[in-house]
Amino acid sequence: MPFELSSRSFSRGDILMTKIKPLSITAAIATLLFIPLLFTSATVHDGNEAEKHDKKENHVEKLTDNRTPQIPKSATFAGEEIDLTPQDRRERMDREMLSFCYSHINTMLQIKRANRLFPIVEPILKECGIPDDFKYLMIIECNGDVEARSSAGAAGPWQFLERTGREYGLEVNGEIDERYHLEKATRAACKYLKASYEEYGDWLTVAASYNTGRANVTKRINAQKEKKAIDLVLLPETSRYIFRLMAVKEIFSDPKAYGFILHSSDLYPIIPIARSITINGAVSSWADIAKKNGLTYLQLHEANPWIRSASMTNKNRRTYMVRIPDTEALRYDPSQTRAYDSRWVVE
Numbered sequence: 001m002p003f004e005l006s007s008r009s010f011s012r013g014d015i016l017m018t019k020i021k022p023l024s025i026t027a028a029i030a031t032l033l034f035i036p037l038l039f040t041s042a043t044v045h046d047g048n049e050a051e052k053h054d055k056k057e058n059h060v061e062k063l064t065d066n067r068t069p070q071i072p073k074s075a076t077f078a079g080e081e082i083d084l085t086p087q088d089r090r091e092r093m094d095r096e097m098l099s100f101c102y103s104h105i106n107t108m109l110q111i112k113r114a115n116r117l118f119p120i121v122e123p124i125l126k127e128c129g130i131p132d133d134f135k136y137l138m139i140i141e142c143n144g145d146v147e148a149r150s151s152a153g154a155a156g157p158w159q160f161l162e163r164t165g166r167e168y169g170l171e172v173n174g175e176i177d178e179r180y181h182l183e184k185a186t187r188a189a190c191k192y193l194k195a196s197y198e199e200y201g202d203w204l205t206v207a208a209s210y211n212t213g214r215a216n217v218t219k220r221i222n223a224q225k226e227k228k229a230i231d232l233v234l235l236p237e238t239s240r241y242i243f244r245l246m247a248v249k250e251i252f253s254d255p256k257a258y259g260f261i262l263h264s265s266d267l268y269p270i271i272p273i274a275r276s277i278t279i280n281g282a283v284s285s286w287a288d289i290a291k292k293n294g295l296t297y298l299q300l301h302e303a304n305p306w307i308r309s310a311s312m313t314n315k316n317r318r319t320y321m322v323r324i325p326d327t328e329a330l331r332y333d334p335s336q337t338r339a340y341d342s343r344w345v346v347e
Helices: 012-017 025-063 087-101 104-127 132-142 162-167 182-200 203-212 214-224 236-253 286-292 297-303
Strands: 074-077 080-083 273-279 320-325
Touching: 074 236, 080 203, 087 104, 087 236, 104 132, 104 182, 104 236, 132 182, 132 203, 132 236, 162 182, 182 203, 182 214, 203 214, 203 236, 286 297, 297 320
Parallel strands: none
Antiparallel strands: 074 080, 273 320
């Protein structure tokens, strides 16, 4: 070593005053230049540690914002009060509340889209004698996306399979698919729900049958000697389904309480229809029809998502009412949007 230090503990002053053996002037100078680096390094190290500590503290503070949602003691669905105090019910509800509260993108989009869908769906449910709460079943089926399609082939706002859609009066083929027609699909869903209620007399059991099929629900009712789906051992997906239905209603009833802060301008408005045109023959090009009406094919399709191809042969010569949206309304001003349900927004 070019220099020696005593074995006692020392300070910076001690180091500077330590006798340097006269090995060489160069070595002594190098030593003096090296000493400040020791303390600079220590200072930087201490600073980094402090910064890391501050970041850790901030991270802890952010974590504390992830609060678990409060689970109500009961929920109301289709006019019936559901007791949520039993252990299994409370924990199943808790899971779905957590799922919705921390799937922020999906839940936000569901509320935004509901502003456009509910004004159309609610009157149809009422007309068909189906409880208003079934609009939430549509939400959990499609996330508010009218053009949703599952990997199993279920399609549209009510997620009908092809066979079931045809069974309930919907046209389904490569050119026209009325599973994507909001009004017609809603009426078809009402037929299914009404038939299920005649069999079970319980609306949550009706909802379970919508998810898994009446045959499966009936089989389990008979085997387990219970009358209501909420008391049955069901397939995991269906078991969650009926609690998802209650959870989404709970959150939609007061989004602010669960951390979803929206303004009216955040919601999606209904796009007014300027007029409808009647089509009862073949269509060589839907794009040409769109252009003649001042639209792009995309805009025509979004107003009529049941149109599924660029042309239509219409071999059966059916009549279709094609909606032409108000072109001015397609460039809507968000500040003019009104909330369909005032509970959804903070003004």
